Amino acid sequence: MMRHPPMGLLAGLLIVLSTPGLAATDAAEDAARWDILQGMYFKDRPVEEAGALIRIDAPARAHDAALVPVRIEVEPSLRLKSLSLLVDKNPVPLAATFRFGPASAGSSIETRVRVNEYTNLHAVGETQDGRFLMTVVHVKAAGGCSAPAVKDPQEAMARLGRIKVKLPETLSPGSPATAQVMVSHPNSSGLQFDQVSRTYIPAHYIQSIIIRAGGQTVLEADTDISISEDPNLRFSVLPTGGGSLEVVAQDTKGATFTHSVPLTTGAAKGDPAL
Amino acid sequence: MRTNVGLNVGGAALCLLAATLPASAEPLPVTEVAPGVLVHQGAIAEPAPDNAGDTANMGFIVGDSFVAVIDTGGTPELGVRLREAIAARTDRKPVIVINTHMHPDHVFGNAAFAGVPIAGHANLRDALAARQEVYRQRLAEELGAGAAAGIAPVRVDRPVAEEVRVDLGNRILVLTAYPTAHTNNDLTVFDRKTGTLFTGDLLFVDHVPAVDGNATGWLRVIDRLERVPAVRAVPGHGPARVAWPGALDAQRRYLTVLVEGVRRVLKAGGGIQDAVAHVAEEERERWLLFDAYNPRNVTATFAELEWE
Numbered sequence: 001m002m003r004h005p006p007m008g009l010l011a012g013l014l015i016v017l018s019t020p021g022l023a024a025t026d027a028a029e030d031a032a033r034w035d036i037l038q039g040m041y042f043k044d045r046p047v048e049e050a051g052a053l054i055r056i057d058a059p060a061r062a063h064d065a066a067l068v069p070v071r072i073e074v075e076p077s078l079r080l081k082s083l084s085l086l087v088d089k090n091p092v093p094l095a096a097t098f099r100f101g102p103a104s105a106g107s108s109i110e111t112r113v114r115v116n117e118y119t120n121l122h123a124v125g126e127t128q129d130g131r132f133l134m135t136v137v138h139v140k141a142a143g144g145c146s147a148p149a150v151k152d153p154q155e156a157m158a159r160l161g162r163i164k165v166k167l168p169e170t171l172s173p174g175s176p177a178t179a180q181v182m183v184s185h186p187n188s189s190g191l192q193f194d195q196v197s198r199t200y201i202p203a204h205y206i207q208s209i210i211i212r213a214g215g216q217t218v219l220e221a222d223t224d225i226s227i228s229e230d231p232n233l234r235f236s237v238l239p240t241g242g243g244s245l246e247v248v249a250q251d252t253k254g255a256t257f258t259h260s261v262p263l264t265t266g267a268a269k270g271d272p273a274l
Numbered sequence: 275m276r277t278n279v280g281l282n283v284g285g286a287a288l289c290l291l292a293a294t295l296p297a298s299a300e301p302l303p304v305t306e307v308a309p310g311v312l313v314h315q316g317a318i319a320e321p322a323p324d325n326a327g328d329t330a331n332m333g334f335i336v337g338d339s340f341v342a343v344i345d346t347g348g349t350p351e352l353g354v355r356l357r358e359a360i361a362a363r364t365d366r367k368p369v370i371v372i373n374t375h376m377h378p379d380h381v382f383g384n385a386a387f388a389g390v391p392i393a394g395h396a397n398l399r400d401a402l403a404a405r406q407e408v409y410r411q412r413l414a415e416e417l418g419a420g421a422a423a424g425i426a427p428v429r430v431d432r433p434v435a436e437e438v439r440v441d442l443g444n445r446i447l448v449l450t451a452y453p454t455a456h457t458n459n460d461l462t463v464f465d466r467k468t469g470t471l472f473t474g475d476l477l478f479v480d481h482v483p484a485v486d487g488n489a490t491g492w493l494r495v496i497d498r499l500e501r502v503p504a505v506r507a508v509p510g511h512g513p514a515r516v517a518w519p520g521a522l523d524a525q526r527r528y529l530t531v532l533v534e535g536v537r538r539v540l541k542a543g544g545g546i547q548d549a550v551a552h553v554a555e556e557e558r559e560r561w562l563l564f565d566a567y568n569p570r571n572v573t574a575t576f577a578e579l580e581w582e
Contacts, residue, residue, distance in 0.1 A: 071545070148408060151454070152487065194403050194404055
């Protein structure tokens, strides 16, 4: 369901909606774009307003269009089956879909996205009974998808595939904890142009991140080029008392990166692999 | 000058330049900060129509035989005006253009020096190649398509990996490449004759420093720079001339506050937005353009330090 839209459809969409309009028509244009995206990604199933149940926290004006922090707050009592984040006007609007498993302790999630032009961000939660709940914010930023990769390419290549996990200092079994997973990867969008070679740097990005705790799924993320370099997720996990937090990330060249840290309760955390 | 360019590609580029760049223009005002060392001071501002993109310092050094150009300004036209300023001061010719780093406000005037070899950090070519198209588009948005017309293709003829000396005739310049700091391609130029150090953007004065590299690396580079036996420096942004090494102090303080502030937020488990809201707030009144750059500096430094 959350597959890529067919390229022809996407190209058509971009042509239809790139026609410059007057400022007064911006809202109408945004709504028209969302109509198309909704049909593309949610198969014309009704998408309701989420109201207070889901909220997006993102800077109204981004400081770095290639690294826009986005937090999706989901009302703790609402346990979603999946949550999708869309950057409406990006070349590939669907940034990520997160599917939550039994070791998830809540559906709120934080990540970082690229923003190519002034755009709406949509978060769409899928409830256990199959309803879609949507919320939206507007973000002012531009150039994030074609922005030059990494400030220090040598360091980035040396670090490629390294995974870092951050956990609270103390964990108690059955009590929700915030965890952070970072995957070092240039996440090349395919839209970054090299002026000397006169070519676009090929797309090369993390397309899947699976996180398990004590053998049970916390979340499975399908990720795309709208996610910033060094994909970064903050989420809630339910520690099981022992076991480990395992991360498996896969990129578009078929490389798999894995990392595991113990979920020892009560012990001081750090990241032993670092 | 055109006969120096043997490649067809270069010839084509020159024709293009001839079509878009003015043959002459009002020379840029320059100040002689030391004998034979001339500096044009850019505005402390973001590139905008009211400053015509003239927002970075640039200069030239005159030896007994030749001239070295250090940075060329933010548009091809500023490069032409710098060339005119050189011609107005000396009949000796530029033999080298030195780019202190990749940023467009320092390199887009290169177009006016088509036949002159360009020296830069060994990382400069790749770094600028990856960014030039984005920089060009941004300049066209800021100043109009005309200002961005005629930007020269990326060219670094003399890559500097560590240190290179240039003899202008009874005058040795020392070009030094640094590890990642302000960017991953920072280079300084030291005129031994007068003890004048062109820092490029390794030194910001008054203008808040901009981190497009690595804040902790920059602090280490400051420790190294401090030992350069200069008597004065020409910062990339700020006055044409500042005292050395005292002018480093404010920037070191800012970067230290930035790094320590981000580390505190990370230690407390905070996110980027918490850091952006608070870090280095106490520095706000001490710098120009604080709001334009500090949030980005915090964002970049957060993404750097969270891997520690």
